[in-house]
Amino acid sequence: MIAFVCGCSNKNGGVGCAVGQTSEDSVIAVTVKYATGFTVRDSADIRLVNLTNDLSLKDKGNNYSFALVRSDKTVVPDGYTKIRVPIQSTICMTALQLSNFTILDAHDVVKGITGTKNLFNKDILQRVKDGKMVKIGMEGEFDTELVLAANPDVIFISPSKRGGYDAIKETAITLVPHLGYKELDPLGQAEWVKFVGMFIGKEREANELFCGIEKRYNELKKKVEASNYETLPTITSGEMHYGTWHAVGGRNYLAQIFRDAGAAYVINDRETSGENLEFEKMYALSANADYWRILNSFNGEFSYEVLKASEPRNELLKAFKEKKVIYCNMKQTPYYEISPVKPDAVLKDFVAIFHPELVEPDYQPVFYRLLK
Helix, strand or coil, rough: CEEECCCCCCCCCCCCCCCCCCCCCCEEEECCCCCCCEEEEEEEEEEEEEEEEHHHCCCCCCCCEEECCCCCCCCCCCCEEECCCCCCEEEEEEEEHHHHHHHHHCCEEEEEEECCCCCHHHHHHHHHHHHEECCCCCCCCHHHHHHHHHHHCCCEEEECCCCCHHHHCCCCEEECCCHHHHHHHHHHHHHHHHHHHHCCCCCHHHHHHHHHHHHHHHHHHHHHHHHHCCCCCCCCCCCCEEEEEEEECCCCHHHHHHHHHCCCECCCCCCCCEECHHHHHHHHHCCCCCEEEEECCCCCCCCCHHHHHHCHHHHCHHHHHHHCCCEEEECCCCHHHHHCCHHHHHHHHHHHHHHHCCCCCCCCCCCCCCCC
């Protein structure tokens, strides 16, 4: 029989991890605290992992309940797909998924990725160059033969995206949805590192890593809260593309980071995670915002001149006039590659801008900085 043991922090940030194994056969337990997309239940020599239905899985007819076992002889409950763990090989379909393997130092398990666009990690790039990690193409257009040649035990997918898994579904490869991108809490998104940890036998590392993320995030959040600012700076987000301004909604995890960093986001509606608005509508919300956050993949040096050239009306915004645009270029910074497991770093970047007195004077931003 396998025993499960764990110790970790409370949700409000009073943290102190004590994660250990009681014997050679014991397995570290996993407790889900912030993520809403999966649940875990340990019983004897089976770990039952269920993906919750409230995240609107596209392929609801498929079985998204998994029994993680360490012996093929283990009998699993009806309705569960058996997966022998730890898995030895997998394919990742998104940068968010890949970030979990990066922080767990488990690139050796990843045998395939969709591509290397905007990837900075030298180890991943070298593995692709050496043929240890193949590029299978984008979702909906990937090369099935390359997928099969990679011989993955499971494939982590994003079921609400383009898909294209029909041919793979006819094979014996198990598809495992990774729904971190659906999480509305930054710590909930980061907690999916525990999900991956269960599949690759790195529960201890995942628990300890998340405890650190949680501790740093909540300590800084509490520091902001304790400051009791009478007036909070306001912030808008996004920019015009093809005639539409795409902005994160009030429920988006980034909007939550804005709030935790001590700023008021101009979109207060907590019912949406993303919105596409005409400039006039966004201008009405953003004209007087103190700050303006932009994330893009601009070729070259992004500047206020470039921002004005892309949409002349941008110069009407207060944040443009006062040179308070907060910027991250994904061609220069591994944002999507690693930020999902570094919400504490994203938070600190914003706190350093909104309330610089709360961070060390020599703090160097990781992702976001004021545009010069």
